[in-house]
Amino acid sequence: MRIKNTELRCENGDITKVKTDVIVNAANSSLLGGGGVDGAIHRTGGPLILDECRKIVDRQGSCPVGEAVITTGGKLPAKFVIHTVGPVWSYGKNNEEEKLRKCYRNSLKIAEDKQLESIAFSNISTGTYGFPKETAGRAALDEVKKYFIQTPDTTIREVVFVCLDDENFEIYEELLESEK
Ligand code: AR6
Numbered sequence: 001m002r003i004k005n006t007e008l009r010c011e012n013g014d015i016t017k018v019k020t021d022v023i024v025n026a027a028n029s030s031l032l033g034g035g036g037v038d039g040a041i042h043r044t045g046g047p048l049i050l051d052e053c054r055k056i057v058d059r060q061g062s063c064p065v066g067e068a069v070i071t072t073g074g075k076l077p078a079k080f081v082i083h084t085v086g087p088v089w090s091y092g093k094n095n096e097e098e099k100l101r102k103c104y105r106n107s108l109k110i111a112e113d114k115q116l117e118s119i120a121f122s123n124i125s126t127g128t129y130g131f132p133k134e135t136a137g138r139a140a141l142d143e144v145k146k147y148f149i150q151t152p153d154t155t156i157r158e159v160v161f162v163c164l165d166d167e168n169f170e171i172y173e174e175l176l177e178s179e180k
Contacts, residue, residue: 001179003148008141008159010172011120015162016044019077020118022070023162024107026125027083029062031069037122037164041081045074049081066102070110080114082107086125089132100125100136101143108147111156118158123168137161137171141179 001008015023015037025041028034031053033042042049052071056063063069068084084107087099103124111119121140125131144159163169 001176003145004152004154006148006154006156006159008144008161008176010161010163010169010176012163012166012169014040014164015120015122016040016076018120018160018162020120020158020160021078021116022080022082022111022114022119023073023076023078024068024103024119024121024124025081025083026086026122026127026129027063029064029085031057031063031083034128036127038083041076045072045076045081048072048074053083066099066106068103068106068110070114078120080116082110082119084124086129086131089125089130096125096131097135097139100131100139104140104143105147108144108151108156112151112154115155117155118160119156120160120162123161123163123165126168133168134171137168137175141172141175145179 063085065085070082073079084103087096126133126136161172
């Protein structure tokens with residue numbers, strides 16, 4: 001789908017292979033790596049990413065849920081990585097959806113500040129952190145759409161939702177199709 005000058009689409013695959021200006025990692029507050037997509041990004045991107053994460057933590061402390069920071073992409077095809085910390089799902093009792101929306105909003109703001117043109121999101125919080133995939137997909141797409149409606153002079157021309165698992169991919173395909 002398209003909102004003004006920005007194309008929104010989904011892709012089935014591994015985000016470490018995606019060649020957008022920036023990819024968005026589903027990190028944890030320590031910013032020091034972990035499993036899932038975080039592990040894959042640090043493994044493929046190499047030690048420069050962790051070096052920069054460490055410096056950020058030394059400077060400003062650990063990263064709160066909903067916030068985001070940017071580092072080099074190291075050896076990845078993407079130039080940069082935005083590390084954002086999604087909420088752990090606790091049955092919707094802890095304002096998780098708003099926290100997840102904040103991850104998308106803050107990541108877009110950081111990309112915009114750097115004048116980037118393309119961004120790929122992983123499906124934040126839908127793995128280890130247990131967020132229901134359909135609810136997460138709807139919130140993500142709605143928040144991203146809202147951002148572009150409210151930011152008509154954006155530098156971002158392309159947004160890709162990269163889904164490793166088929167369930168997330170089908171959810172995004174349907175959501176994007178139904179909004180065309
Ligand atoms: N490319 C694209 N998507 C991926 C990849 C990949 N290479 N690998 C996994 N996914 P998760 P979370 C998808 O658990 O739920 C980490 O240990 C996966 O299918 O990576 O936010 C962090 O350090 C799922 O849909 O992130 C944190 O401690 C999605 O990425 C914690 O897990 C998110 O799954 C964060 O948990």
